[in-house]
Amino acid sequence: MENANSSESSSDLKVVHRMTVIKRIIHWTLFLSIINQIITGMYIAYPFLIFGITPTQADSPVSGVLNSGETYQAFIMTWMREFHFLGAVLIDVSFFGWLYLAFFSTKEPLYKSFLPFGNKINEMYKMLKHYFTLKNKPKTGKYQDPLNAIIFTFFHILLLLQMATGFQMYVASFTGTSAVGAWWPTMMHICTDWTLLVFGGLTGVTLTHLFITWLIIIFIFYHIYIEIWRSIVWKEGDILIPFGGYKYSRDNLKEDESD
Amino acid sequence: MRKSNEKDKSAKEKEIKNNDDDSFCSDEHNNRIDDTTFKWDPLRNIADDPDEVLNIIDSHLTNLEKEYFNGQKDIDENFNKVFSASSVSRREFIQWTALLTSALMLPTIFAPRVARAANILTRTPFIWLDMSDCMGNTEAFLRTAHPTPAEIILNYVSVDYMESIMVPAGYQAEARRDGTIKKYKGKYILVVEGAIPTAMNGKFLTIGAKGKTGLEITKATAKNAGVIIAVGNCASYGGIPAAHPNPTGSVGLSSVTDRQVINIPACPANPVNLVGTLVEYLLVGKSPMLDSLGRPLWAYSGRLHDNCYRRGHFEAGEYVKHWGDDGAKKQYCLYMMGCKGPFTWNNCTVAQYNQDMSFPMRAGHGCIGCSEPAFWDRMTPFEKPNADAKIFMPAVEATADEFGVALFGAAGVGVAAHAIYTGVKKRKNNKDKDKDKDKEKEKDKDDKLNSGDNK
Structure with missing residues (x-):
């Protein structure tokens, strides 16, 4: 059938399964928690809403002052931090799920796409070239294309950095033990204390955490743009992948045979 | 990292013990105070056998008293002389002893022993070196209008060499220092204040009649000291002299000596922390447990932000937005005014400054993080939130957000x-x-x- 297709024109559409349910859950968990992290994190970095009743800090959405009653009723920073921590836990679990699937997924181990071996680098350049010339569209079949794979890997490295810097800030308030035992802060110290040396103390770690947030925001916008772009230009329904798990393909998917 | 250093510490202590054979305590005590039988860990549990610890400490203190005093009469007189001269009643002194004991995280039973150690401290040979600094710690300790017992003890320690208050000058002063090093080899307390320039072989700082560099003097004095204490941020981590770009190559004391250094950072350091560390050293003949930055854990294990009395306003989202606004009058959180309490470990909120009266947040200004390494580079701008700080990136002069x-x-x-x-x-x-x-x-x-x- 494939041969028949290749002899014909590349016009007929095929349905290609790209994301399993688990991967889609990871995708949307990451999406929701990262949006949550950006909002709550920006608040923690720079509290743009101020609660409490004072005559000079009157009610004004412009100056970011809201009356919430007594001090004990507000606790906005507590909630922001609480949700930031909850989002962090979700991201961490999703990240490690992604890491596992990147190597041991039975469907599509990502490492096959992002490891710069063989013609992967070449394919990446082809895709980049295609972005700027719109010519010679590389085949995008069953697997992720190497350019996306590398960018997604870079994004997950950013997530890992966020985890390391974030846990370093989190463990700062521990004094050697915790409700679940001393192993928890000890583990965090072991895993994240290198950030203090690399980024210059806790303030440097904080600034790095904030700066990487911006890189992640940029990634999100790039990611959405490029998927919409693909959907429009290629007309293969790439934007549908994280929703239904399927996309269309009009390429001659010869690599399917070799699999 | 903190944890791992605690483990390293015991190894370091053994090293020190090997270095100076005739250390503070007499030889028999040196044998008895052994890490295996004598576990000194004020933060968690004192020891496996509390009675044994008390016995060891008592005999240790008795030995020290024999060494530095002439009988019980001398001990009592010294007590009275030191404290009545500064119009501190015995009652006030006992109160302060209780404060220090609890600050040291010791049980009440240690209070009389802390008092004895404080008394011995006034007779212990002492060398106070001033390197490149502003003498801020000296000023803070010695020039108090209404000194607390901590400051009085520091006034009365038997200082053999301290440039700011000693009578001898020139060659005489140097002879005094060398004499002390020889006479009390392995026994004297060395306190260093100020960063040590290392660029140009230390030539940025030359001291005394012979024009020795600070580097040479520090190395020579540190070699035979009983205990080495770096007081103030400059001596601990280089402080302001080591601020970027640091043309003099200033470093903290621990970078120029192999010996274990107890850091008492802050700008200026709190006298209670210095005296407490010395008292603990006199009690057990060991340095206290240190964190990864070489600071005594009993004083520097708490984050200011976690112990701040304004923390509730932080959680409630109530912030001072401008100096003198209504939030400032209501003592709201100073996070938006650049308080660096979330990044700073110190006990300002517990053992306060200015005759145990106040600390920055109580006075209405945020913390500037003066007990942390490189605070002049890392904690600036002092009066803006950390998010407004410039990021350290080559060729980028902007905040993370910009x-x-x-x-x-x-x-x-x-x-x-x-x-x-x-x-x-x-x-x-x-x-x-x-x-x-x-x-x-x-x-x-x-x-x-x-x-x-x-x-």
Whole structure:
């Protein structure tokens, strides 16, 4: 059938399964928690809403002052931090799920796409070239294309950095033990204390955490743009992948045979 | 990291013990105070056998008293002399002892022993070196209008060498210092204040009649000291002299000596922390447990932000937005005014400054993080939130947000340009293709543009 297709024109559409349910859950968990992290994190970095009743800090959405009653009723920073921590836990679990699937997924181990071996680098350049010339569209079949794979890997490295810097800030308030035992802060110290040396103390770690947030925001916008772009230009329904798990393909998917 | 250093510490202590054989305690005690039988850990549990610890400490203190006093009468007189002269009653002194005992995280049973150790401290040989600094710690300790017992003890310690208050000068002063090093080898307390310049072989700081460099003096004195204490941020981590770009190559004391250094950072250091560390050293003949930055854990294990009395306002989202606004009058959180309490470990909120009266947040100004390494570089700007600090990145002079927004804007422009380019190109391709179709319909389409050839 494939041969028949290749002899014909590349016009007929095929349905290609790209994301399993688990991967889609990871995708949307990451999406929701990262949006949550950006909002709550920006608040923690720079509290743009101020609660409490004072005559000079009157009610004004412009100056970011809201009356919430007594001090004990507000606790906005507590909630922001609480949700930031909850989002962090979700991201961490999703990240490690992604890491596992990147190597041991039975469907599509990502490492096959992002490891710069063989013609992967070449394919990446082809895709980049295609972005700027719109010519010679590389085949995008069953697997992720190497350019996306590398960018997604870079994004997950950013997530890992966020985890390391974030846990370093989190463990700062521990004094050697915790409700679940001393192993928890000890583990965090072991895993994240290198950030203090690399980024210059806790303030440097904080600034790095904030700066990487911006890189992640940029990634999100790039990611959405490029998927919409693909959907429009290629007309293969790439934007549908994280929703239904399927996309269309009009390429001659010869690599399917070799699999 | 903190944990691992605690483990390293015991190893270091053994080293020190090997270094100076005739250390503070007599030889028999040296044998008895052994890490295996004598576990000194004020933060968690004192020891496996509390009675044994008390016995060891008592005999240790008795030995020290024998060494530095002439009998019980001398001990009592010294007590009275030191404290009555400064119009501190015995009652006040006992109160302070209780404060120090609890600050040291010791049980009440240690209070009388802390008092004895404080008394011995006034007779212990002492060398106070001043390196490149502003004498701020000396000033803070010695020039108090209404000194607390901590400051009085520091006034009365038997200082053998301290440039700011000693009578001898020139060659005499140096002879005094060398004499002390020889006479009390392995026994004297060395307190260093100020950073040590190392660039140009230390020539940025020369002291005394012989023009020795601070580097030489520190190394020579540290070699035979009983205990080495770096007081103030400069001596601990280089402080302001070591601020970027640090032309003098200033470093903290621990960088120039192999010996274990107890850091008492802050600008100036709290006298209670210095005296407490010395008292603990006198009690057990060991340095206290240190954190990864070489600070005594009993004083520097708490984060200011966690112990701040304004913490409730932080959690409630109530912040001072401008100096003197209503939030400031209501003592709201100073986070938005650049308080660096979340990044700083110290006990200011517990053992307060200015005769145990106040500390920055109580006075209405945020913490500047003066007990942390490189605070002059890392904690600035002092009166703006940390998010407003410039990021350390070559060729970038911007805050994380400014640079992030700039990058985001650049990416947005790039994306917009690419989108427009795609639109234009696609339209052109379609036109070309239509033309091509008209011209040569039969030609193979495989080498045609993929984009837009949907039929």
